[in-house]
Amino acid sequence: MYKLKCISCGKIYEPSPKIYVCPQCGSRLGTLEVIYDYEKINLKKSDFSPDGDISQFIKVLPINSYVTHLKVGGTPLYKFKNLLGIKEVQIKYDGTNPTASYKDRATAIALAKAYEYNYETIYCASTGNAASSLAGLAASTKLEAFIFVPASAPIAKIAQLYVYGAKVIQIDGTYDEAFDISMKIGEKLNWYSRNSAINPYLLEGKKTGALEVAVQTFYDPPDIVIVGVGDGTVISSLYKGFYDFYKLGLINKIPKIIGVQAENADAIVRTFEKGKPYKPIDIYAKTLADSISVGKPRDVIKACKYVEKSGGTFLRVSDEEIYSAILELAKNTGIFGEPAGAASYAGLKKAIKLGIVDKNEKACIFVTGNGLKDIKAVEKLIKPIKIEPKIEKVLEYINEVKS
Amino acid sequence: MYKLKCISCGKIYEPSPKIYVCPQCGSRLGTLEVIYDYEKINLKKSDFSPDGDISQFIKVLPINSYVTHLKVGGTPLYKFKNLLGIKEVQIKYDGTNPTASYKDRATAIALAKAYEYNYETIYCASTGNAASSLAGLAASTKLEAFIFVPASAPIAKIAQLYVYGAKVIQIDGTYDEAFDISMKIGEKLNWYSRNSAINPYLLEGKKTGALEVAVQTFYDPPDIVIVGVGDGTVISSLYKGFYDFYKLGLINKIPKIIGVQAENADAIVRTFEKGKPYKPIDIYAKTLADSISVGKPRDVIKACKYVEKSGGTFLRVSDEEIYSAILELAKNTGIFGEPAGAASYAGLKKAIKLGIVDKNEKACIFVTGNGLKDIKAVEKLIKPIKIEPKIEKVLEYINEVKS
Numbered sequence: 001m002y003k004l005k006c007i008s009c010g011k012i013y014e015p016s017p018k019i020y021v022c023p024q025c026g027s028r029l030g031t032l033e034v035i036y037d038y039e040k041i042n043l044k045k046s047d048f049s050p051d052g053d054i055s056q057f058i059k060v061l062p063i064n065s066y067v068t069h070l071k072v073g074g075t076p077l078y079k080f081k082n083l084l085g086i087k088e089v090q091i092k093y094d095g096t097n098p099t100a101s102y103k104d105r106a107t108a109i110a111l112a113k114a115y116e117y118n119y120e121t122i123y124c125a126s127t128g129n130a131a132s133s134l135a136g137l138a139a140s141t142k143l144e145a146f147i148f149v150p151a152s153a154p155i156a157k158i159a160q161l162y163v164y165g166a167k168v169i170q171i172d173g174t175y176d177e178a179f180d181i182s183m184k185i186g187e188k189l190n191w192y193s194r195n196s197a198i199n200p201y202l203l204e205g206k207k208t209g210a211l212e213v214a215v216q217t218f219y220d221p222p223d224i225v226i227v228g229v230g231d232g233t234v235i236s237s238l239y240k241g242f243y244d245f246y247k248l249g250l251i252n253k254i255p256k257i258i259g260v261q262a263e264n265a266d267a268i269v270r271t272f273e274k275g276k277p278y279k280p281i282d283i284y285a286k287t288l289a290d291s292i293s294v295g296k297p298r299d300v301i302k303a304c305k306y307v308e309k310s311g312g313t314f315l316r317v318s319d320e321e322i323y324s325a326i327l328e329l330a331k332n333t334g335i336f337g338e339p340a341g342a343a344s345y346a347g348l349k350k351a352i353k354l355g356i357v358d359k360n361e362k363a364c365i366f367v368t369g370n371g372l373k374d375i376k377a378v379e380k381l382i383k384p385i386k387i388e389p390k391i392e393k394v395l396e397y398i399n400e401v402k403s
Numbered sequence: 404m405y406k407l408k409c410i411s412c413g414k415i416y417e418p419s420p421k422i423y424v425c426p427q428c429g430s431r432l433g434t435l436e437v438i439y440d441y442e443k444i445n446l447k448k449s450d451f452s453p454d455g456d457i458s459q460f461i462k463v464l465p466i467n468s469y470v471t472h473l474k475v476g477g478t479p480l481y482k483f484k485n486l487l488g489i490k491e492v493q494i495k496y497d498g499t500n501p502t503a504s505y506k507d508r509a510t511a512i513a514l515a516k517a518y519e520y521n522y523e524t525i526y527c528a529s530t531g532n533a534a535s536s537l538a539g540l541a542a543s544t545k546l547e548a549f550i551f552v553p554a555s556a557p558i559a560k561i562a563q564l565y566v567y568g569a570k571v572i573q574i575d576g577t578y579d580e581a582f583d584i585s586m587k588i589g590e591k592l593n594w595y596s597r598n599s600a601i602n603p604y605l606l607e608g609k610k611t612g613a614l615e616v617a618v619q620t621f622y623d624p625p626d627i628v629i630v631g632v633g634d635g636t637v638i639s640s641l642y643k644g645f646y647d648f649y650k651l652g653l654i655n656k657i658p659k660i661i662g663v664q665a666e667n668a669d670a671i672v673r674t675f676e677k678g679k680p681y682k683p684i685d686i687y688a689k690t691l692a693d694s695i696s697v698g699k700p701r702d703v704i705k706a707c708k709y710v711e712k713s714g715g716t717f718l719r720v721s722d723e724e725i726y727s728a729i730l731e732l733a734k735n736t737g738i739f740g741e742p743a744g745a746a747s748y749a750g751l752k753k754a755i756k757l758g759i760v761d762k763n764e765k766a767c768i769f770v771t772g773n774g775l776k777d778i779k780a781v782e783k784l785i786k787p788i789k790i791e792p793k794i795e796k797v798l799e800y801i802n803e804v805k806s
Binding site for chain 2: 049051052066069070071074076078080096097098099100136137138139140144146152155156158159160162163164166167169170171172173177178181184185188189326327330331332333334335336370371372373374375378379381382384385386387388389391394395397398401402403
């Protein structure tokens with residue numbers, strides 16, 4: 001039904017439980033694409049519903065069966081006619097997934113593969129959304145989840161993993177050390193890997209966000225799609241999703257894909273700007289948007305190639321712009337995104353300013369995580385005010401603040 | 404289309420912007436029911452979809468039009484065959500609502516009424532889910548939201564309100580003082596009230612949870628419905644929802660409704676146990692489940708009357724039982740509920756133990772809020788462990804913890 005193809009050398013591999021990346025090009029340059037024989041896949045528009053979960057796309061997913069009972073995907077696509085002065089802003093909001101982030105789409109597919117390959121244990125190294133997603137969705141299956149984190153990770157993030165009953169391995173070292181150890185242990189103990197970008201099927205899960213946008217726009221997709229970028233897998237997946245539906249004749253264009261990185265976590269922007277042949281440029285990343293704070297992105301080659309093919313580009317936004325975007329997005333739409341999720345809104349504003357998005361275009365931004373995931377990020381907003389419990393004092397204050 | 408009827412004296416009122424409670428019986432005994440002329444409402448099963456938002460129920464709601472673009476309701480109903488030894492456990496999970504709690508159902512209706520009555524400002528006194536729901540959903544409309552909180556409320560809770568652009572009035576006093584001031588200011592400035600139980604339309608919004616369960620069970624509702632109880636409005640709304648659909652001929656039974664309170668916040672259990680005529684018994688409430696930590700419940704009469712009519716009852720669970728329920732629910736199902744949400748699971752376990760639920764019955768529990776709302780409640784789970792970043796040390800640890 002599908003094969004695996006190296007994004008760098010183009011070599012094709014038969015799928016197997018042991019193949020994660022191209023053995024020749026390695027884990028950095030050799031992430032794999034899942035390629036289908038589109039002529040053998042027969043799908044029509046009426047096969048899909050705007051509210052269905054991602055299992056409705058099983059014929060264009062590399063899985064035989066779907067294993068979680070939790071509703072992954074089928075998240076809302078909100079449409080706004082009078083926002084930021086362009087024809088239409090669409091917001092794909094993934095904060096309603098089971099663990100409140102986009103990562104659940106990838107995890108659902110990883111769990112299905114682990115079942116198919118008869119693994120009993122699945123693992124990842126992460127402190128963020130991938131970790132809570134694996135912990136939460138694994139709890140809905142018979143699989144045991146092990147999660148490697150640096151011991152310094154914030155308590156609130158680790159707490160969720162324990163709640164779901166995942167086994168947490170707190171490594172006294174950096175994130176990179178936790179990642180390296182996880183890979184070695186996974187191989188030694190024959191565990192299935194849900195490490196981002198390494199596992200080629202994660203991207204296939206993530207592409208369902210694009211498939212849903214196609215269905216939810218009645219197969220008339222937006223002109224532009226904008227998303228925050230860390231490792232590069234989500235943005236690659238969006239291109240891939242639209243590409244699949246395009247090849248299947250369900251849509252007749254692929255949107256321009258625009259990636260947004262934080263100024264001080266701009267590894268992929270740098271690689272893209274340097275041009276072809278794309279070469280990873282590693283940096284020390286630092287941004288308040290922790291889900292896209294990646295210095296050593298693993299899907300950088302795929303991200304650059306796909307964005308180029310789409311006719312899109314990459315942009316930088318400052319942490320201040322991300323911060324303002326969280327508030328502006330929430331006030332204007334009622335959607336509270338985590339910082340990395342609101343980065344797409346900041347990116348849209350910048351793209352309009354730079355003339356990359358025209359006022360006659362429809363743009364879709366992906367808000368990939370719920371703001372409740374990172375309340376700490378907005379706590380500095382609080383102005384501690386104490387008003388005496390007297391009517392006249394309260395009326396005075398209301399007069400001051402009323403808009 | 405509908406009238407308002409006092410839950411205590413039975414007097415019937417024509418709806419008007421100025422009527423919140425029965426003027427004769429007052430705000431405590433005189434909360435109002437919305438009553439319909441069922442013969443004039445024509446609905447069939449095929450009018451509803453399992454994934455639709457609550458606007459699909461507009462013909463049995465006291466509103467002319469629906470005003471938020473956010474997707475409220477249409478939340479998942481998960482069904483488990485092998486949980487806790489009974490025929491079927493259904494879990495209605497409202498953590499996927501726009502602000503991640505059941506309260507969004509009520510707020511959506513309050514906003515619609517405020518529009519209908521041409522108000523420009525809407526307010527409530529709350530530190531919890533009602534507050535964030537009003538802030539979030541009001542941001543999706545033209546209404547301005549004012550929220551009265553005690554200045555001592557936790558920063559994380561107040562932060563969300565600011566994010567959505569609500570005006571927050573931090574009263575230097577208790578919650579009761581903030582509530583009283585809010586009522587006086589609301590009246591003086593002609594603002595619309597979204598104060599729980601006071602506004603009769605909130606319950607009508609909340610009943611949509613029951614309507615959805617009816618639709619999602621293909622009009623064969625569960626035998627038992629279990630929910631955590633604070634003010635008494637949610638539990639009353641569940642009876643009312645099933646009652647409406649029963650009167651409309653869409654279902655042929657009303658489930659037994661079981662209310663669950665924390666041992667040290669059991670005001671309604673006490674009133675129910677004392678028997679008729681029901682009289683509010685106020686207490687000093689203290690439980691970790693802050694969404695049901697209510698000492699002076701406002702919908703106590705309605706809750707007792709409706710639960711009695713359904714053939715159900717009220718139960719107490721300890722904070723330890725609620726705490727264990729959060730974990731057991733998350734580990735067994737992948738659903739992470741806030742403490743008040745997991746109280747229903749603790750209640751189901753107790754009801755089975757007490758023989759109130761039989762093993763041949765289907766029970767539906769309502770998990771009314773997302774666990775991410777109250778991460779603090781689970782942080783004490785963390786065992787700070789530091790493992791050296793060495794393979795053999797990690798393998799040792801894995802041997803210890805592997806199940």
